[in-house]
Amino acid sequence: MAERVARLRHELTENPFEFVAAGLFALFTVVAAVGPWIAPYDALATDAAHALQAPSPAHWFGLDQLGRDVFSRVIVATRLDLLIAFGAVILGGVIGSLIGAASGYFGGGADGLVSRVVDVLMAFPLFVLAMAIVAALGDSVANVIVATAIINLPFYIRLARVEILIRRNLGYVEAARIGGSSHLRILLVFLLPNILPALVVQASLNLGWAVLNAAGLSFIGLGIRPPTAEWGVMAADGARFIGSGQWWIGLFPDLALMLAVFCFHLLGDVLRGRIDARASA
Amino acid sequence: MTPLIEAAGLVKTFAVRGAARGARLHAVDALSLAVAPGEAVGLTGESGCGKSTLARLLARLIDLDAGALSLEGVPIETMSIGRFAVSPQRRLIQMVFQDPTESLNPRFTAFEAIADPVRALLRPKSRAEVETRVHAVADQVGLGRELLARSPRQLSQGQKARVGIARAMVVEPKLLILDEPTSSLDASGQATVLRLLARLRREADVALLFVSHDLNVVRLLCDRVMVMHLGEIVESGPARAVLAAPRHPYTRALVSAVPRIGGGDAEGRALDGEPGSAIDPDPNACRFRSRCPNARELCAREAPPLRALGQGREARCHFPLEG
Amino acid sequence: MNALSVSDLSVEYRLRSGVVRALDRVSFEARAGEILGVVGESGSGKTTAAFAVLGLLDPAARVTSGRADFEGRDLLGMRPAERDGLRGRDLAIVFQNPRAALNPIRSIGAQIGDVIARHAPAPADAIRAKALAALRAVRIADPERRMAAFPYELSGGLCQRAGIAIALACAPRLLIADEPTTGLDATTQAVIMDLIRDMASERGIAVILITHDLALAWRYCDRVAVMHAGQVVETAPREALFAHARHPYADKLLRSAPANADNLDALEPIEGDPPNLMRADLPPCRFSERCSRRQAICDVGPLVLQPVGPEHAVACRRPL
Numbered sequence: 001m002a003e004r005v006a007r008l009r010h011e012l013t014e015n016p017f018e019f020v021a022a023g024l025f026a027l028f029t030v031v032a033a034v035g036p037w038i039a040p041y042d043a044l045a046t047d048a049a050h051a052l053q054a055p056s057p058a059h060w061f062g063l064d065q066l067g068r069d070v071f072s073r074v075i076v077a078t079r080l081d082l083l084i085a086f087g088a089v090i091l092g093g094v095i096g097s098l099i100g101a102a103s104g105y106f107g108g109g110a111d112g113l114v115s116r117v118v119d120v121l122m123a124f125p126l127f128v129l130a131m132a133i134v135a136a137l138g139d140s141v142a143n144v145i146v147a148t149a150i151i152n153l154p155f156y157i158r159l160a161r162v163e164i165l166i167r168r169n170l171g172y173v174e175a176a177r178i179g180g181s182s183h184l185r186i187l188l189v190f191l192l193p194n195i196l197p198a199l200v201v202q203a204s205l206n207l208g209w210a211v212l213n214a215a216g217l218s219f220i221g222l223g224i225r226p227p228t229a230e231w232g233v234m235a236a237d238g239a240r241f242i243g244s245g246q247w248w249i250g251l252f253p254d255l256a257l258m259l260a261v262f263c264f265h266l267l268g269d270v271l272r273g274r275i276d277a278r279a280s281a
Numbered sequence: 282m283t284p285l286i287e288a289a290g291l292v293k294t295f296a297v298r299g300a301a302r303g304a305r306l307h308a309v310d311a312l313s314l315a316v317a318p319g320e321a322v323g324l325t326g327e328s329g330c331g332k333s334t335l336a337r338l339l340a341r342l343i344d345l346d347a348g349a350l351s352l353e354g355v356p357i358e359t360m361s362i363g364r365f366a367v368s369p370q371r372r373l374i375q376m377v378f379q380d381p382t383e384s385l386n387p388r389f390t391a392f393e394a395i396a397d398p399v400r401a402l403l404r405p406k407s408r409a410e411v412e413t414r415v416h417a418v419a420d421q422v423g424l425g426r427e428l429l430a431r432s433p434r435q436l437s438q439g440q441k442a443r444v445g446i447a448r449a450m451v452v453e454p455k456l457l458i459l460d461e462p463t464s465s466l467d468a469s470g471q472a473t474v475l476r477l478l479a480r481l482r483r484e485a486d487v488a489l490l491f492v493s494h495d496l497n498v499v500r501l502l503c504d505r506v507m508v509m510h511l512g513e514i515v516e517s518g519p520a521r522a523v524l525a526a527p528r529h530p531y532t533r534a535l536v537s538a539v540p541r542i543g544g545g546d547a548e549g550r551a552l553d554g555e556p557g558s559a560i561d562p563d564p565n566a567c568r569f570r571s572r573c574p575n576a577r578e579l580c581a582r583e584a585p586p587l588r589a590l591g592q593g594r595e596a597r598c599h600f601p602l603e604g
Numbered sequence: 605m606n607a608l609s610v611s612d613l614s615v616e617y618r619l620r621s622g623v624v625r626a627l628d629r630v631s632f633e634a635r636a637g638e639i640l641g642v643v644g645e646s647g648s649g650k651t652t653a654a655f656a657v658l659g660l661l662d663p664a665a666r667v668t669s670g671r672a673d674f675e676g677r678d679l680l681g682m683r684p685a686e687r688d689g690l691r692g693r694d695l696a697i698v699f700q701n702p703r704a705a706l707n708p709i710r711s712i713g714a715q716i717g718d719v720i721a722r723h724a725p726a727p728a729d730a731i732r733a734k735a736l737a738a739l740r741a742v743r744i745a746d747p748e749r750r751m752a753a754f755p756y757e758l759s760g761g762l763c764q765r766a767g768i769a770i771a772l773a774c775a776p777r778l779l780i781a782d783e784p785t786t787g788l789d790a791t792t793q794a795v796i797m798d799l800i801r802d803m804a805s806e807r808g809i810a811v812i813l814i815t816h817d818l819a820l821a822w823r824y825c826d827r828v829a830v831m832h833a834g835q836v837v838e839t840a841p842r843e844a845l846f847a848h849a850r851h852p853y854a855d856k857l858l859r860s861a862p863a864n865a866d867n868l869d870a871l872e873p874i875e876g877d878p879p880n881l882m883r884a885d886l887p888p889c890r891f892s893e894r895c896s897r898r899q900a901i902c903d904v905g906p907l908v909l910q911p912v913g914p915e916h917a918v919a920c921r922r923p924l
Contacts, residue, residue: 171384180401538794540823
């Protein structure tokens with residue numbers, strides 16, 4: 001027992017960032033999971049009589065322009081924003097990785113075509129592309145997820161492709177071929193598990209960007225619309241009232257957003273450090 | 282007796298980037314050979330001579346551009362690589378790769394690495410059968426059972442080399458192709474692997490095709506040796522005879538370049554100059570002439586064919602050396 | 605006077621997980637015009653010994669005893685700046701992987717010029733002329749053209765020749781060649797080693813050849829030091845060693861080398877593995893635990909090299 005404590009303390013002092021990242025991530029996950037239940041007030045309940053009230057012991061983050069409790073809204077929005085971020089990253093990541101892996105493995109004309117399509121996609125300012133997709137498909141959570149996934153595709157396609165190219169002619173892949181594995185089996189059993197660490201790192205770095213993307217879209221009025229509690233929507237609300245001095249309406253959702261992005265980036269860095277260390281071990 | 286594997290006129294070329302358009306690297310050029318069942322044949326030559334490419338052509342890991350290849354009398358060059366991989370003949374030719382570390386999937390334990398071809402090629406009826414086979418071959422190669430649960434990171438070079446051999450042998454192939462299997466090992470590791478291969482050959486009656494630039498190893502293990510240079514076989518014959526008294530100037534240069542303990546310093550017949558290029562070689566000249574100490578005018582006009590010299594010896598030279 | 609005299613050199617690496625006793629009282633000498641082979645399996649400490657002499661060890665390494673004297677001057681006690689000045693000029697090294705040792709984005713002519721400029725500054729055209737001469741000395745064909753070549757354009761053999769040219773550019777008196785022909789073909793190996801040998805005798809350079817290839821040591825070395833697990837177990841003139849090794853490990857090493865065997869049955873692998881150098885309880889003779897001749901006296905330390913013949917010394921209580 002004492003040894004475990006000593007080791008834990010050693011880890012804590014050696015790798016403080018890992019603990020911060022893990023702690024923040026745990027915090028966000030918990031809040032996302034149980035948000036609606038731990039929020040002190042209903043996120044959508046309005047109270048016009050008390051609108052624009054500054055933070056107070058009863059309302060830690062104050063009330064917004066419709067008398068809604070900002071604290072509760074920030075908490076409830078956590079679930080939605082994280083859902084969008086994870087959904088987009090998983091959707092884009094899985095599809096992009098599969099396309100990239102197949103492209104890198106089989107090569108040839110199809111690979112060339114995929115690479116050119118990716119080049120075209122990356123030539124667009126990606127946020128603008130996301131705007132266009134949501135504008136075309138309509139405002140909904142699902143469409144925001146799809147749009148974010150689409151603009152993330154190129155990163156996964158390229159990464160998976162390169163990681164496959166590096167390994168395609170290694171001894172163990174040749175051994176698998178000579179051991180009777182079909183191309184599909186080689187991809188699924190021998191290659192994908194080995195490129196997974198790199199993809200996971202990419203995904204965790206992507207999460208922060210995906211959150212920002214979703215919030216950005218709703219900030220400019222696309223995708224998620226009020227009165228839904230979502231950080232971007234709330235930031236848009238808050239922007240209107242900065243000038244007149246009601247700073248709490250925008251500040252807290254902005255802080256939450258910033259903290260989430262920071263947390264995911266830190267997590268990505270930590271994962272990358274761990275994976276690189278293991279790879280060179 | 283039907284040869285185990287027979288190749289006729291094998292050709293493999295690669296496109297060359299950066300060189301003139303349409304230029305091709307002739308890795309293997311109209312090459313023919315045969316390996317008898319149970320025979321140990323050495324394939325040697327400098328890097329870039331095409332021996333690794335040839336090994337992979339014979340193992341049906343890469344496609345050939347032209348030529349015929351038959352296994353136990355049955356042609357196999359017409360099937361695509363993907364189809365051959367799932368055909369019943371796949372298990373008859375197996376390969377051991379050069380770098381023991383690179384040839385093992387980092388995500389598999391030693392057991393899983395050896396069991397994988399069993400599951401893919403032998404249609405085992407139960408997990409017990411897989412386990413029995415893996416254990417049997419692990420014992421055969423001297424790999425302790427406790428090592429089977431380890432991942433490659435936890436194994437030494439020598440142990441990883443043995444896993445590679447076990448993986449190839451577990452499906453009971455008739456031909457084992459080995460691509461420089463000892464070059465990443467130090468002296469003691471090499472000794473272990475060589476003795477193991479000799480024993481496997483006796484016990485399992487498997488033919489060996491040993492690709493190696495280390496002539497000492499070829500001398501110890503192989504019945505016959507084929508010397509390659511720029512995509513062609515330039516000499517072949519019984520291993521000891523060829524290495525003791527080479528008939529082709531290139532073979533002689535190779536032999537004198539390899540130090541033997543207790544041997545004298547073979548009168549500096551080191552090959553100077555860079556090796557010739559395998560890119561679009563002149564079909565009407567000997568490819569070795571730029572470095573050959575005996576090159577004469579005929580060598581630049583006519584490419585020598587592979588001629589029989591008696592006693593199972595062949596050499597591709599207009600003026601073969603005296604035996 | 606010996607060009608290089610190493611005596612009782614011990615080196616430790618301090619890691620988080622423990623202390624690695626990499627070298628234990630290692631002693632050997634290199635003489636001008638001669639090639640000394642340092643032979644052993646991977647992990648025996650051969651490269652550590654060479655790097656310790658040149659001051660190229662990892663920061664985690666610590667020299668805990670011994671001396672390394674170059675022409676009478678104490679290399680280990682020298683100030684780092686002074687030793688840096690010697691390195692590249694009087695002390696030179698050729699590394700194992702020629703490509704890894706060359707700067708990939710600089711032409712080989714420029715790299716040779718850099719070394720010359722650092723130790724013997726001169727106007728640019730004088731340096732260029734010297735670099736050209738260095739390339740000629742290593743018998744690179746068409747040196748004027750090759751001066752401008754980058755490492756990626758050259759074969760492994762040519763890269764290694766360039767590495768040798770850099771090493772010899774400032775006329776060193778000690779050259780350490782660390783496995784210089786690993787990964788090169790036998791024919792290229794022969795050319796490179798012939799070159800090193802010719803340079804050594806022509807210019808009176810003391811050469812230390814580090815290798816695990818016994819046949820290479822046989823062909824090119826005048827004397828050989830055999831290392832095992834960080835200890836020198838035997839030093840001898842090559843004929844004496846290869847004819848009759850006196851240390852049980854050296855003997856086993858010779859019997860396990862394919863180049864030394866007439867047939868497979870004569871090939872005897874060495875049983876077991878070298879001891880883990882992080883152990884606190886390493887015996888005085890680090891081979892004793894695997895040795896068939898071990899007796900109680902073998903556990904009495906410390907173990908030193910004892911002469912058993914002219915220029916022939918063995919670190920063994922019961923030599924063969």
